[in-house]
Amino acid sequence: MHWFRKSKxxxxxxxxxxxxxxxxxxxRASKVxxxxxxxxxxxxxxPVSLCKVAYQLELDGVIRAEKALELILWEYDRRKxxxxxxxxxxxxxxxxxxxxxxxxxxxxxxLFRKIQNTRELYNLEKVIEGEGSIPAExxxxxLQERKKxxxxxxxxxxxxxxxxxxxxxxxxxxxxxxxxxxxxTHSEAILALQQAKRRLIRxxxxxxxxxxxxxxxxxxxxxxxxxxxxxxxxxxxxDAASPLEKIYVLIDDLEKSxxxxxxxxxxxxxxxxxxxxxxxxxxVGVSDxxxxxxxxxxxxxxxxxxxxxxxxxxxxxxxxxxxxxxVRDNFLRERxxxxxxxxxxxxxxxxxxxxxxxYKVSQDFNLTPITTEEALKYIKKELENxxxxxxxxVEKIITDYLWDKIVxxxxxxxxxxxxKELEEKEQ
Numbered sequence: 372m373h374w375f376r377k378s379k380x381x382x383x384x385x386x387x388x389x390x391x392x393x394x395x396x397x398x399r400a401s402k403v404x405x406x407x408x409x410x411x412x413x414x415x416x417x418p419v420s421l422c423k424v425a426y427q428l429e430l431d432g433v434i435r436a437e438k439a440l441e442l443i444l445w446e447y448d449r450r451k452x453x454x455x456x457x458x459x460x461x462x463x464x465x466x467x468x469x470x471x472x473x474x475x476x477x478x479x480x481x482l483f484r485k486i487q488n489t490r491e492l493y494n495l496e497k498v499i500e501g502e503g504s505i506p507a508e509x510x511x512x513x514l515q516e517r518k519k520x521x522x523x524x525x526x527x528x529x530x531x532x533x534x535x536x537x538x539x540x541x542x543x544x545x546x547x548x549x550x551x552x553x554x555x556t557h558s559e560a561i562l563a564l565q566q567a568k569r570r571l572i573r574x575x576x577x578x579x580x581x582x583x584x585x586x587x588x589x590x591x592x593x594x595x596x597x598x599x600x601x602x603x604x605x606x607x608x609x610d611a612a613s614p615l616e617k618i619y620v621l622i623d624d625l626e627k628s629x630x631x632x633x634x635x636x637x638x639x640x641x642x643x644x645x646x647x648x649x650x651x652x653x654x655v656g657v658s659d660x661x662x663x664x665x666x667x668x669x670x671x672x673x674x675x676x677x678x679x680x681x682x683x684x685x686x687x688x689x690x691x692x693x694x695x696x697x698v699r700d701n702f703l704r705e706r707x708x709x710x711x712x713x714x715x716x717x718x719x720x721x722x723x724x725x726x727x728x729x730y731k732v733s734q735d736f737n738l739t740p741i742t743t744e745e746a747l748k749y750i751k752k753e754l755e756n757x758x759x760x761x762x763x764x765v766e767k768i769i770t771d772y773l774w775d776k777i778v779x780x781x782x783x784x785x786x787x788x789x790x791k792e793l794e795e796k797e798q
Contacts, residue, residue, distance in 0.1 A: 396476065397469030400427040407436070415440055420461055421447065424468035431718070433476050442547075443471045445557065446536065453538045470535060477528075478551035485524050486552060486645050492516045493647045507585040510578045511614060517642060525638035533634075541637045542629035548641050567643040568625060574643075575622050582615040681731040684710045688732070688777055704770045711766055725750045725765040729772060736777050 400423045408422035415422070417440070425440035433439070447467070450456050457467045495513045499505045529548070533539050549560035624636040687706040707728070714724035726746035733741045741749075753768045754761070 396424065396427065396472050397465055400424040400469060400472065401465060403427050403430070411436060411440055415444065417444060417447070418459070418461075418464045420464040421468040423465070424472040428472055428476060431476065433479050439472070439475055442475050442550075443468055446471050449539075449543070450537065455537055474532065474535070474547075475551075478548065479554075482524065482528060482548075483552060483554075486520070486642070489520065489642075489645060489647060492520060496647075504584065505577070505581040507581045510581045514578070514614060514618075517639065521635065521638040521642050525641055526634060529634050529638060540630045541632060541634060544634075545629050545637050545640065549644050552641065552645055563644055564629070564640060567640050571640060571643045572622055572625050575618050575625075579615060579618045579622075582613075582618070681710060681728060681735070684728065684732065688736075688773055703773060704766060707766050707769050707773070711762065711769070715762075721761050721765055722747060722750050722754070725769055728769055732773065732777070738776055 403423045403426055405419060405423070408419050408426050411417075411422035411425065412419040421443050422436070422440060425436045425443060428434060428439040429436040447457060450467075457464055492513070495509070495516055499509050499513070525548075529541075529544050532544055532547070533541075536543065545564050546557050546560050549555070549564050550557050553560060553563055555563065621636065621639065624632050625640070627636075629637065684706055687703070710728060711724055714727060715721065719727065726743050726749075729746040729749065730741060730743045733739070733746075750765060750768060754764055757764045
């Protein structure tokens with residue numbers, strides 16, 4: 372059994388998580404002291420309410436206030452250019468800045484981490500790297516993984532972003548998302564997008580050759596793996612029946628301008644822009660709670676990123692079964708406590724951080740889909756009639772949940788595998 376299991380993400384949970392996590396930014400920004408925001412307002416010659424949100428983003432550890440303000444002003448000026456400027460009233464300006472601030476915080480934190488989780492795509496591309504004649508089956512796997520990443524992590528956010536930005540187009544989306552993923556300026560993002568667009572077209576043309584040269588084309592006439600998504604109506608391959616036809620339609624779409632191409636094509640380009648998780652020599656960074664290391668190479672494949680606190684817990688849950696009975700409960704409880712404290716240190720509440728752990732772990736181990744809201748309700752229900760240290764109770768609830776749902780099933784599964792291998796040897 373592999374110690375790392377593939378995570379399962381529901382695209383609808385992206386928007387739910389966005390609102391739950393970043394909904395109170397405007398309220399917190401309104402309480403920021405005005406001394407430093409006032410200094411920014413003088414330097415950039417802009418409303419102080421915009422500077423308050425920018426400064427709050429710096430306090431949250433997202434990006435520097437100056438950089439955040441530049442991003443807010445980019446949209447502020449765009450609204451002027453389309454003839455719909457922000458009403459020069461304090462409440463309207465604060466609402467506008469808070470909306471932009473929520474997007475900045477999401478794009479530069481959660482989306483940045485999620486879209487960089489491209490281990491499987493990198494590993495699939497690594498297999499066919501340097502091959503002169505690529506088997507069509509391997510191309511199918513790469514296309515399937517690209518489509519899954521684009522639809523799950525990018526398309527829902529792109530659609531939501533356009534709905535909340537008046538008269539915006541796919542060019543605006545591409546520039547903003549690319550700048551967030553590469554941590555670059557908008558000018559650098561434009562250049563990177565053009566390069567990625569040309570690179571992706573070359574790759575797709577090479578993939579089309581694999582299908583055209585396939586000895587058994589009937590296998591790919593009916594595409595059962597790359598089905599039309601139910602998530603959006605705007606899809607470049609809506610009329611295409613086979614993978615080869617879908618590749619041709621996507622190439623035609625990519626050859627259009629960014630304004631004219633579909634949202635899916637933009638998502639594919641942003642995915643191509645995303646840096647691949649190339650492993651580096653192990654280095655150790657020390658924090659109060661966790662030891663952070665880069666991705667690890669195993670036989671040319673990239674292992675877990677170990678960037679978020681919950682990534683470490685995912686690893687330790689599987690390792691917990693190796694401990695002797697006398698210490699394994701304490702081992703897992705201690706790991707849960709470290710992750711819980713790390714999330715608390717980021718400013719999340721005791722119950723909310725516990726819910727975040729349950730939500731993330733349920734995805735990583737392919738459990739029954741659970742939203743952050745459902746996880747929070749579960750935590751609160753389990754806490755009823757409990758007194759004492761709330762943090763300890765939350766950590767105990769999480770530990771018990773992990774044992775019942777993950778660790779014990781893993782032990783049973785591996786025991787069955789060992790027994791089957793033993794029977795095969797005896798035969």
